[in-house]
Amino acid sequence: MSLSEQKIRELLLQVEDPNLHRNITIRNIKVKGDYISLKVALAKTASSEQMEVQQKIVNVLKEAGADSIGLRFEELKEEELSIEDKQKLQPETPSLLSEHSQTKVISIASGKGGVGKSTVSANLAVSLSRLGYKVGLIDADIYGFSIPAIMELEKRPEIKNDKIIPPEKYGVKIMSMAFFSEDNSPVLWRGPMLGKMLNNFFSEVEWGELDYLLMDLPPGTGDVALDVHRLLPSSKEILVTTPHPNAAYVAERAGKMARKAEHEILGVIENMAYYQSIETGKREYVFGRGGGQAIADKFSVPLLGSIPLAQPGEHGESGSTSIFGKEESIGKMYDSIAGHAVKSLEMVKA
Numbered sequence: 001m002s003l004s005e006q007k008i009r010e011l012l013l014q015v016e017d018p019n020l021h022r023n024i025t026i027r028n029i030k031v032k033g034d035y036i037s038l039k040v041a042l043a044k045t046a047s048s049e050q051m052e053v054q055q056k057i058v059n060v061l062k063e064a065g066a067d068s069i070g071l072r073f074e075e076l077k078e079e080e081l082s083i084e085d086k087q088k089l090q091p092e093t094p095s096l097l098s099e100h101s102q103t104k105v106i107s108i109a110s111g112k113g114g115v116g117k118s119t120v121s122a123n124l125a126v127s128l129s130r131l132g133y134k135v136g137l138i139d140a141d142i143y144g145f146s147i148p149a150i151m152e153l154e155k156r157p158e159i160k161n162d163k164i165i166p167p168e169k170y171g172v173k174i175m176s177m178a179f180f181s182e183d184n185s186p187v188l189w190r191g192p193m194l195g196k197m198l199n200n201f202f203s204e205v206e207w208g209e210l211d212y213l214l215m216d217l218p219p220g221t222g223d224v225a226l227d228v229h230r231l232l233p234s235s236k237e238i239l240v241t242t243p244h245p246n247a248a249y250v251a252e253r254a255g256k257m258a259r260k261a262e263h264e265i266l267g268v269i270e271n272m273a274y275y276q277s278i279e280t281g282k283r284e285y286v287f288g289r290g291g292g293q294a295i296a297d298k299f300s301v302p303l304l305g306s307i308p309l310a311q312p313g314e315h316g317e318s319g320s321t322s323i324f325g326k327e328e329s330i331g332k333m334y335d336s337i338a339g340h341a342v343k344s345l346e347m348v349k350a
């Protein structure tokens, strides 16, 4: 059923900004047939409050007969907040960011997209959990959040006592920007928003005690790495590359960025390193050879491991097509890489 813009505005009078205790600010409404596209400004985005509002808007509009809703959020500008508003928005110090936190943060970076960085991040997180560690995984790849799909995660976070409880799969607690987007609509982030989003992922999320927090960074050498450094100066980095010399050249730029951000590089993971015939065991270096080692040498860090191209039928034990179980050959490789990364981290600390 199609709702008029005026009706939508009336319906949304029921929805409050939970931080400010007044009506939400609607930036724009577009109605195209059955599709309603809405942009809303809140005091705090990427937060438990946003989730609450998101849910309420969807419920209110669906109850009124709306079929399909696209929702985007932005934060209210400084000048839109009164002094009282600002008092209501007292910042918290996230415990994960405190200098006493025992959680080790590892960011996974790549020079370009499509090298399998998210797949590697997810499998590494699962392996660390298999090794007995308490693990969190942040999908900070805001331009193309793919962790929930890779983990085949159906659950969404829950809100308890104003905190976001991250859903868990394969023993890994997961947070993704995907949870803050309805209908998979693209999230457009400007520079300063990225830092805020990350900050909220630390302050708003009830992670519990974690041994490792992995962050799947967006590909490239953008602002997010700098934001991560500002928030978490002790974060370490792992670079993912394919074996092709060109891919390695691009990965080198991500490595230089890590160095510029004063992040220690723990090591390099080469993905899609070769194809191994199941019948003959013969390896074919489909995407070239040596790129991972070249990057590792460039930064004087270890090559933590080389993951071959997965073949149909190879995965299955875990029930997911992208996550490898402990009995699968690639699963064992990830376990070994995770063990190697833990050792590298201890050496860096020593």
Ligand SMILES: Nc1ncnc2c1ncn2[C@@H]1O[C@H](COP(=O)(O)OP(=O)(O)OP(=O)(O)O)[C@@H](O)[C@H]1O
Pocket (backbone or CB within 6 Å): 110, 112, 113, 114, 115, 116, 117, 118, 119, 120, 141, 144, 146, 218, 219, 271, 272, 307, 308, 309, 310, 311, 322
């Ligand atoms: N070792 C592998 N063997 C076969 N396919 C792989 C392998 N690693 C990743 N892939 C596939 O390659 C594609 C890209 O992987 P993924 O999304 O993890 O890359 P990415 O580097 O995170 O990309 P982006 O940053 O653009 O999201 C996916 O379809 C994934 O299933």
